[in-house]
Amino acid sequence: MQSLSATHAKSLLLLSTILCTLNLVVTEQGFCSAISSVTDSNSNCNPLYSKVINPTLNPSHLQDLPGFTRSVYKSDHALITPESHVFSPLPDWSNTLGAYLVSPAMGAHFVMYIAKMQESAKSGCPPKDVERFVFVLQGSVTFTNxxxxxxxxxxxxxxYLPPNSEHLFESYESATLVVFERRYAYLENHVPEQIVGSTDQQPLLDTPGEVFELRKLLPTSLPYDFNIHIMDFQPGEFLNVKEVHYNQHGLLLLEGQGIYRLGDSWYPVQAGDAIWMAPFVPQWYAALGKIPTRYLLYKDVNRNPL
Incomplete structure (x- = not known):
């Protein structure tokens, strides 16, 4: 009987190992859907963008090393990594903590921040003539115009909320947002409109000479003075163009990991990392690891740099 019990235990252990391996293979093939993360509480697949909310350091033995951070700030770029985020009550919001990742103090002409809304939290309004873009990273919020x-x-x-438009974001449970704000650059006879949507509703666009997949979340027409891009790379893919341009960027890595060149420096990056790129800083990215990369990218557009 002992021999049969031992054999049965070994069989169960082998079956468990096989199932765990299969689950790992499935979840490493790509992104989990936002729908499954919300509606299927029994799913073994991590919620979409879970690593932005619960980041890990790599290698793990550096996680608790006193004084360690991968964050870097230079005159023409910055890498702000999750272990260096400093949260404090967000001005004019209720029950919300915010961490500013990009601001004019760096030399940027926009702000980018993470807003962690708690139960029964409400947003405040941006300052006069400031437009706002909000992207949901975790949970859900009710938006009222x-x-x-x-x-x-x-x-x-x-x-997307045009300048001076009344609106409210409310959370009944915890939710996490990434928010972009900037002073709107008015253009005669052009008025932006409110935009509400989701990434999967946006069409894939042509990227001549490049291999990544591109979606633009805002219209490309003149009323809009910035856009937000969603860019997807398969492991091993990289930018062909080594970009140097007058536009500024604010970037949040949503999934995956890779290497980012900024100026003369090369940075390992992963989900949860934020980057600011000043005008004309050389920039380039390659996706590494076993899962695809997705990042969200701010870019100023449609205005003469003069």
């Missing part, structure tokens, strides 16, 4: 119409925004959903 000046007309009083409410919409639920899930993970991977976004909203």
């Amino acid at each position: 000046v007309s009083g119409v409410g919409q639920t925004l899930m993970v991977d959903s976004f909203a």
Whole structure:
């Protein structure tokens, strides 16, 4: 009987190992859907963008090393990594902690921050003539515009609010947002409109000479003075163009890992890392690791640099 019990135990152990291996293979093939992360609580697949909310250091033995950070700030770029985030109450928001990752103090003409909304949290309004873009990273929020119409925004959903437009974001449970704000550059006879959508609703665009997949979350028309891009790379893919241009960038790595060149420096990066790129800093990216890379990228557009 002991021999049969031992054999049975070994069989169960082998079956468990096989199932774990199969689960690992499945979850490493690509992104988990936002739908499964919200509706299927029994799924073994991590929620979309979970590593932005619960980042890990790599290698893990550096996780608790006193004084260790991968964050870097230079005159023409910055890498802000999760272990150096400093959260404090977000001005004019209720029950919300914020961490500013990019601001004019760096030399940027926009701000980028993480907003962690707690239960029953509410957003504040940006300053006068400031436009706002909100992208949901975790949980869900209710968005209400000046007309009083409410919409639920899930993970991977976004909203663009023109300057001086009344609106409100509310969370009934915890939610995490990444927010971009900048003073709108007015252009005569052109007025931007409110935009609400989700990444999967945006079409893939042609990228001549490049291999990555590109989606633009805002219209490319003149009323809009910036855009937000979602860029997807398969492991091993990289930018062909070594970019040097007058536009500024704010970037949040949503999934995956890789190497980013900024100026003369080369940085290992992973989900949860944020980057600011000043005008004309040389920039280049290659995706590494076993899962695809996805990042969200701010870019100023449609205005003469003079």
